[in-house]
Amino acid sequence: MKRLDPKDGPLLVASHNIGKIWEIRELMEPFGFEVTSAKDKGLEDPEETGTTFEANAELKALAAMRATGLVSLSDDSGIAIDALNGDPGIYSARWGGPDRDFAMAMRNVEEKLQAAGATTPEQRRAKFVAVLCLADPAGGTHLFRGEVEGTIVWPPRGELGFGYDPIFLPDGSDRTFGEMMSAEKHAWKPGQPTAMSHRARAFQKFARDALGVE
Numbered sequence: 001m002k003r004l005d006p007k008d009g010p011l012l013v014a015s016h017n018i019g020k021i022w023e024i025r026e027l028m029e030p031f032g033f034e035v036t037s038a039k040d041k042g043l044e045d046p047e048e049t050g051t052t053f054e055a056n057a058e059l060k061a062l063a064a065m066r067a068t069g070l071v072s073l074s075d076d077s078g079i080a081i082d083a084l085n086g087d088p089g090i091y092s093a094r095w096g097g098p099d100r101d102f103a104m105a106m107r108n109v110e111e112k113l114q115a116a117g118a119t120t121p122e123q124r125r126a127k128f129v130a131v132l133c134l135a136d137p138a139g140g141t142h143l144f145r146g147e148v149e150g151t152i153v154w155p156p157r158g159e160l161g162f163g164y165d166p167i168f169l170p171d172g173s174d175r176t177f178g179e180m181m182s183a184e185k186h187a188w189k190p191g192q193p194t195a196m197s198h199r200a201r202a203f204q205k206f207a208r209d210a211l212g213v214e
Contacts, residue, residue: 002139004071004210010034014064014074014135016045019162020199023186024073027203031211038064053077053090053131054143061135069137073206077130077198079164081109081152083118089129092164103156106167110154124152128168128177128198132206142209146201161185170196 004011013024016039025035038045046063050056053076061074078092088095088109096105118124132144149171156166158178165185166178177185177197188195188204195201207213 001142001209002136003212004033004134004136006032006034008071010036010070012041012064012068012070012072013037014043014060014072015039017075017162020075020077023182023199024075024203026182027186027188027200031207031213036070041068043067048076048090050076051090053129054133054145056090057131057133057143058135058141061133061141065135065137071137072135074133074135075130075199075202076133077128079109079126079128079168081113081124081126083116083123083125084109084112087112102163106156106164109152109164109167113152113154121151126150126152126168128164130198130202132199132202134206134210142206144202144205144209146195146198146203146205148196148198148201 011033013021013035015021015037021037028035043064046059048056050059057074057076061072064072078089080086080089093100095108096102127147127149130146134142151169152167153169157176158166160180161177166176169176186197186200188200195204
């Protein structure tokens with residue numbers, strides 16, 4: 001695929017989600033790119049009609065690219081819970097209602113887990129999924145998927161992060177994503193073999209293929 005170069009102009013993050021925009025800005029910072037966003041440009045969110053993370057990520061990246069002519073990077077992400085047959089999955093944000101109330105969304109998750117009899121850590125396994133899509137006017141679209149496995153905890157722990165972070169305890173950690181500073185949660189630098197979060201793991205693949213760094 002065509003390598004991106006900061007000299008070619010800004011990279012547009014195809015999102016209105018402040019948390020996602022912030023994380024991607026921080027991840028891109030070491031590479032010298034100017035980063036703007038769909039929110040900055042006043043773009044409307046396209047309707048997410050896809051049935052997979054990949055389809056929705058591609059839809060958002062293409063919409064932003066076509067509206068601005070800029071190379072665009074989108075993110076479609078969510079939490080998939082084993083005991084709920086992979087729900088909420090691509091509908092993770094919608095479980096918070098029209099106001100994207102994630103306190104309500106987390107309560108919905110816990111109520112459904114209780115109704116399913118999922119009370120032990122082994123019964124509350126989940127994974128966060130993030131799919132990045134790069135849409136380049138000169139090079140088509142490219143997809144990058146990252147996942148991190150863990151356990152759903154209750155009550156929520158921590159006030160950092162966003163979305164379902166306070167109820168997700170990643171494997172190997174004694175703190176939820178909601179108890180981690182963003183720089184720790186998605187920390188990844190060139191030369192580092194692994195990344196912590198699902199978004200950082202997807203970004204690691206993006207950096208390798210689109211930026212030429214390992």
